[in-house]
Amino acid sequence: MDALKIIGGATLRGEVRVSGSxxxxxxxxxxxxxxxxxxxxxxxxxxxxxxxxxxxxxxxxxxxxxxxxxxxxxxxxxxxxxxxxxxxxxxxxxxxxxxxxxxxxxxxxxxxxxxxxxxxxxxxxxxxxxxxxxxxxxxxxxxxxxxxxxxxxxxxxxxxxxxxxxxxxxxxxxxxxxxxxxxxxxxxxxxxxxxxxxGQKLLRPCRHNIMADRIECGTLLVAGAMAGDPLMVKGGIAEHQRTLVDKLRAMGAKVEIDDDTMRVTRPHMFSPVDVQTAPYY
CATH class of the missing domain: 3.65.10.10 (Enolpyruvate transferase domain)
Structure with missing residues (x-):
């Protein structure tokens, strides 16, 4: 894929579930x-x-x-x-x-x-x-x-x-x-x-549930902050989105968290924020 063409202007509402990571x-x-x-x-x-x-x-x-x-x-x-x-x-x-x-x-x-x-x-x-x-x-x-x-x-x-x-x-x-x-x-x-x-000599089979994809979840939260009216993001792990949610709220977006559901509503006017990336810690 060389490029994505995005046509904006529409609001996002309803419910979307985050995939496994x-x-x-x-x-x-x-x-x-x-x-x-x-x-x-x-x-x-x-x-x-x-x-x-x-x-x-x-x-x-x-x-x-x-x-x-x-x-x-x-x-x-x-x-x-x-x-x-x-x-x-x-x-x-x-x-x-x-x-x-x-x-x-x-x-x-x-x-x-x-x-x-x-x-x-x-x-x-x-x-x-x-x-x-x-x-x-x-x-x-x-x-x-x-x-x-x-x-x-x-x-x-x-x-x-x-x-x-x-x-x-x-x-x-x-x-x-x-x-x-x-x-x-x-x-x-x-x-x-x-x-x-x-180290162990042998390992045994297991059943494991993959964690929610925090990158996908963050992308959906940003989309909700830009155009949510509101957008319900389900299945994400709120702790993994703590810093992002703080920034979205500082920009004016409304983010409500209830168990595994994050409800995001766009603001009437965005406020600027400073963002600095770093290794995860």
């Missing part, structure tokens, strides 16, 4: 491209309504192909768990078999800290840990969501204790930790700058 489901597993990646490896995946049943008991091909990985950078998230489970993995570099503007060096450095041997050959990452991964202290140069998630996924099956410092604190990281804990993983500190993981 794409960024939370990626490391846990529930989007189309990653489904293809896992299916190619040998996992059995079945959609049951709004649920996805994944049977990864047998993975005969621990390899993520370039033609699939190039369509979604987050496919790199299969590297950590494949390496921890099988002791080897082959994953194409994201972004069309080349390191692009969003490098994965923090992923690779972290896995090397856990004892992996990594080489880059013909656009592929070859990773081995023939004796298994060993828990270690990993300090990220900067907070990275997928880097934190990849190391968590690797460390839950590593031998001993892994400590991730300067970890990403986004709610999606916490959601992944909750899913892993329900599988039997031992994780402390998810959602803070330091995450401690006690």
């Amino acid at each position: 794409k960024n939370a489901s990626l490391p846990i597993m529930a989007v189309r491209t990653l489904t293809q990646v896992l299916s190619h490896m040998g996992a059995r995946i079945e959609r049951q309504g709004r649920a996805l049943l994944i049977d990864a008991e047998s993975i005969p091909h621990p390899e993520a192909r370039c033609d699939l990985v190039r369509t979604m950078r987050a496919s790199i998230l299969v590297l950590g768990p494949l390496l921890a489970r099988f002791g080897h993995a082959k994953v194409s570099l994201p972004g069309g078999c080349a390191i692009g503007a969003r490098p994965i060096d923090q992923h690779l450095k972290g896995l090397e800290k856990l004892g992996a041997k990594i080489s880059l050959e013909h656009g592929n990452i070859h990773a081995t840990a023939s004796s298994g991964l060993i828990g270690a202290e990993v300090v990220f140069d900067m907070p990275t969501v997928t880097g934190t998630e990849n190391l968590m996924l690797a460390a839950v099956l590593a031998q001993g204790t892994t400590v991730l410092r300067n970890a990403a604190q986004e709610p999606e990281v916490t959601d992944l930790a909750e899913a892993l804990i329900s599988m039997g993983a031992k994780i402390q500190g998810a959602g803070t700058r330091e995450i401690i993981i006690e």
Whole structure:
């Protein structure tokens, strides 16, 4: 898609429900491209309504192909768990078999800290840990969501204790930790700058509800503030929208929160506000 053409002037009213979080489901597993990646490896995946049943008991091909990985950078998230489970993995570099503007060096450095041997050959990452991964202290140069998630996924099956410092604190990281804990993983500190993981020999199947997509929810709240008369946004997590709601109210929008429903009404006149972005904390 090269452009979006938006024709304004209409009010928004009624009710809209927030979807499950794409960024939370990626490391846990529930989007189309990653489904293809896992299916190619040998996992059995079945959609049951709004649920996805994944049977990864047998993975005969621990390899993520370039033609699939190039369509979604987050496919790199299969590297950590494949390496921890099988002791080897082959994953194409994201972004069309080349390191692009969003490098994965923090992923690779972290896995090397856990004892992996990594080489880059013909656009592929070859990773081995023939004796298994060993828990270690990993300090990220900067907070990275997928880097934190990849190391968590690797460390839950590593031998001993892994400590991730300067970890990403986004709610999606916490959601992944909750899913892993329900599988039997031992994780402390998810959602803070330091995450401690006690490696386990085996994990068990689990049933996990994906958190609401906070980006989609925020987008709907902004739309309601611009044209809501009113707009009811249901299913979002109000705590994740706290800063945005404060700004929308400061601009003059009326935002009412009741359990999982946020009611947004546009103001007669907007007031200016200052906004400064920063890493999530």
